[in-house]
Amino acid sequence: MAFPITRLRRLRQTEALRSIVRETRLTPESLVYPLFVCPGEGVRKAIGSMPGVFNLSVDQAVKEARETHSLGIPAVILFGLPEKKDEQASGAWAEDGIVQRATRAIKRDIPQLLVVGDVCLCEYTSHGHCGIVKKGTAGVAQPDHTGAAAAPSRATEQYEIENDPTLEILARTAVSQARAGSDIIAPSDMMDGRVAAIRTALDEAGFQNTPLLSYAAKFASGFYGPFREAADSTPQFGDRRSYQMDGANLREALREIQADLDEGADMIMVKPALPYLDVIAAARERFDVPVAAYQVSGEYAMIQAAAQNGWLDRERVMMESLLSIRRAGAGIILTYFAKEAAKLLS
Ligand SMILES: [Zn+2]
Numbered sequence: 542m543a544f545p546i547t548r549l550r551r552l553r554q555t556e557a558l559r560s561i562v563r564e565t566r567l568t569p570e571s572l573v574y575p576l577f578v579c580p581g582e583g584v585r586k587a588i589g590s591m592p593g594v595f596n597l598s599v600d601q602a603v604k605e606a607r608e609t610h611s612l613g614i615p616a617v618i619l620f621g622l623p624e625k626k627d628e629q630a631s632g633a634w635a636e637d638g639i640v641q642r643a644t645r646a647i648k649r650d651i652p653q654l655l656v657v658g659d660v661c662l663c664e665y666t667s668h669g670h671c672g673i674v675k676k677g678t679a680g681v682a683q684p685d686h687t688g689a690a691a692a693p694s695r696a697t698e699q700y701e702i703e704n705d706p707t708l709e710i711l712a713r714t715a716v717s718q719a720r721a722g723s724d725i726i727a728p729s730d731m732m733d734g735r736v737a738a739i740r741t742a743l744d745e746a747g748f749q750n751t752p753l754l755s756y757a758a759k760f761a762s763g764f765y766g767p768f769r770e771a772a773d774s775t776p777q778f779g780d781r782r783s784y785q786m787d788g789a790n791l792r793e794a795l796r797e798i799q800a801d802l803d804e805g806a807d808m809i810m811v812k813p814a815l816p817y818l819d820v821i822a823a824a825r826e827r828f829d830v831p832v833a834a835y836q837v838s839g840e841y842a843m844i845q846a847a848a849q850n851g852w853l854d855r856e857r858v859m860m861e862s863l864l865s866i867r868r869a870g871a872g873i874i875l876t877y878f879a880k881e882a883a884k885l886l887s
Contacts, residue, residue, distance in 0.1 A: 764839030825870025
């Protein structure tokens with residue numbers, strides 16, 4: 542059938558018609574709200590590049606979690622700003638670590654709200670990398686392709702993010718978060734083998750029923766910029782391209798997801814969301830597990846900045862971006878817009 546028998550505009554004439562044929566719907570139940578927890582009391586410190594997002598002391602995080610729950614959002618994910626950082630990321634797995642304390646406080650106050658524990662080391666290491674750093678001789682000249690020695694510089698410093706020694710620390714972090722009451726453990730470091738290491742450690746510690754949501758396809762992205770201000774986790778040297786994924790690779794993303802599922806992940810995540818909608822769609826198509834996507838700080842900041850300048854309709858673009866992530870196939874969306882979106886949806 543073609544025009545004039547077929548007229549696709551027939552079903553777009555009124556909101557009631559548009560609504561009854563709508564294919565994708567957003568609900569507050571699919572959202573997860575990220576919280577940045579810091580030391581102190583009564584602290585509510587604005588993050589410049591993320592208007593509307595704050596560093597919160599534990600008491601304030603509890604208040605925020607209470608509001609999140611009242612809006613019908615089922616989960617928060619916690620990131621920590623420790624009092625001190627060191628090379629071994631000891632703040633990540635300390636029993637009285639900032640995330641562990643916040644988890645206990647939130648679970649005590651609002652037991653029905655799911656607490657997701659982000660497992661990574663970059664917020665807790667003095668160098669800001671997601672793993673243990675093995676440094677070579679700093680400043681040693683590296684031979685270039687002609688065999689001649691290049692001048693020593695920061696750019697030629699040798700360092701390596703050590704994969705296997707990092708796994709043990711990640712596993713210890715995951716167990717300490719589970720002990721504090723985390724409902725879901727979410728490793729975001731991108732080391733090889735971390736899901737298996739964490740699953741084994743959780744099982745040995747008696748947490749066989751704690752599910753894993755792995756940041757399976759996490760791309761090295763410029764869109765993380767504002768988060769690094771929020772979590773104070775900018776690498777002090779180098780970048781994260783030796784462990785986070787190359788933005789050019791879709792097939793490799795599917796291998797990463799397969800590997801994490803083979804190692805015991807219960808749910809997988811694609812991060813960032815908007816620049817990687819094709820990866821979300823391919824993951825949804827290929828794997829029969831819950832797919833999450835993280836609308837990251839830069840995606841949030843872009844919309845906020847444009848709206849502040851009067852260049853975009855904030856609410857409309859916010860909902861459209863979330864809808865696109867949902868339509869691509871993400872059943873779970875981590876977003877700094879969670880509270881506002883939930884208010885508009887109710
Ligand atoms: Zn990290």
